[in-house]
Amino acid sequence: xxxxxxxxxxxxxxxxxxxxxxxxxxxxxxxxxxxxxxxxxxxxxxxxxxxxxxxxxxxxxxxxxxxxxxxxxxxxxxxxxxxxxxxxxxxxxxxxxxxxxxxxxxxxxxxxxxxx
Amino acid sequence: xxxxxxxxxxxxxxxxxxxxxxxxxxxxxxxxxxxxxxxxxxxxxxxxxxxxxxxxxxxxxxxxxxxxxxxxxxxxxxxxxxxxxxxxxxxxxxxxxxxxxxxxxxxxxxxxxx
Numbered sequence: 001x002x003x004x005x006x007x008x009x010x011x012x013x014x015x016x017x018x019x020x021x022x023x024x025x026x027x028x029x030x031x032x033x034x035x036x037x038x039x040x041x042x043x044x045x046x047x048x049x050x051x052x053x054x055x056x057x058x059x060x061x062x063x064x065x066x067x068x069x070x071x072x073x074x075x076x077x078x079x080x081x082x083x084x085x086x087x088x089x090x091x092x093x094x095x096x097x098x099x100x101x102x103x104x105x106x107x108x109x110x111x112x113x114x115x116x
Numbered sequence: 117x118x119x120x121x122x123x124x125x126x127x128x129x130x131x132x133x134x135x136x137x138x139x140x141x142x143x144x145x146x147x148x149x150x151x152x153x154x155x156x157x158x159x160x161x162x163x164x165x166x167x168x169x170x171x172x173x174x175x176x177x178x179x180x181x182x183x184x185x186x187x188x189x190x191x192x193x194x195x196x197x198x199x200x201x202x203x204x205x206x207x208x209x210x211x212x213x214x215x216x217x218x219x220x221x222x223x224x225x226x227x228x229x230x
Contacts, residue, residue: 042122044220048217050216102148102167104165108159
C-alpha cells in the first residue's frame with residue numbers, strides 16, 4: 001500500500017476483554033515496530049520484527065501483550081485481559097531496512113485504545 | 117542507558133518568528149538522530165535525520181538541525197515559523213548496536229500565534 005495502515009483506528013474495550021490491533025506495513029519493508037504512546041508522552045518501544053522474526057520484545061509491559069508477524073508483512077498486537085493502564089495510542093512503524101536503527105520509520109496513524 | 121531529553125514541553129512563538137527546539141541525547145556509540153513531527157490525529161512524519169558527515173542537516177518544510185557532539189545535542193531550528201507548523205515534535209535516537217530500536221523523547225508541543 002501507499003502507507004502504513006492500522007486498524008481499528010479507535011477501540012473501546014471493557015476491562016478484562018481481549019483486543020487485537022492490526023498493522024499493514026508498506027510493502028517490502030523489512031522492519032516493523034510497535035510503539036505505545038500515552039497521552040502527552042512520546043512513543044515507547046514495545047517490540048521489533050525483522051521480517052517474520054521477533055528480534056526484540058523487551059518493551060512489552062507484561063505477558064498480556066503479544067505480537068506476531070507470521071508471514072513477514074501484516075502484524076497483529078494482541079492484548080489479553082485489558083487493564084485501564086493499557087489505554088493509549090498504539091503506533092506501528094515500518095522501515096525498508098533491517099538491522100540497526102538507521103532507516104527512516106514510516107508510521108501509521110495509530111490505534112487509540114480506551115479501556116473502561 | 118540510552119535516552120533522549122526534550123526539556124521544553126510547550127513552546128509558543130509568533131508566526132514569522134524563529135524557532136529552536138532542544139534535544140539532548142545519551143548514547144554510548146555514534147548516534148543516529150532524527151526529528152519527527154506529529155500533527156493531531158496523524159502518525160509521525162520524518163523531518164530530517166543525521167547519520168554522519170556535515171553536522172548541519174536540512175530537512176523538509178524549511179527545518180534544519182545541528183548535531184553537536186560535545187553538547188550531546190541535536191536542536192531543531194526554523195528561521196520563520198508558519199501557522200501550519202503547529203504540532204508536536206519528537207527527537208529520536210536510533211540504536212546501532214545490540215537491540216534494534218528507536219528511542220523517542222517526550223516531545224515538544226509547538227503553538228503558533230497569528
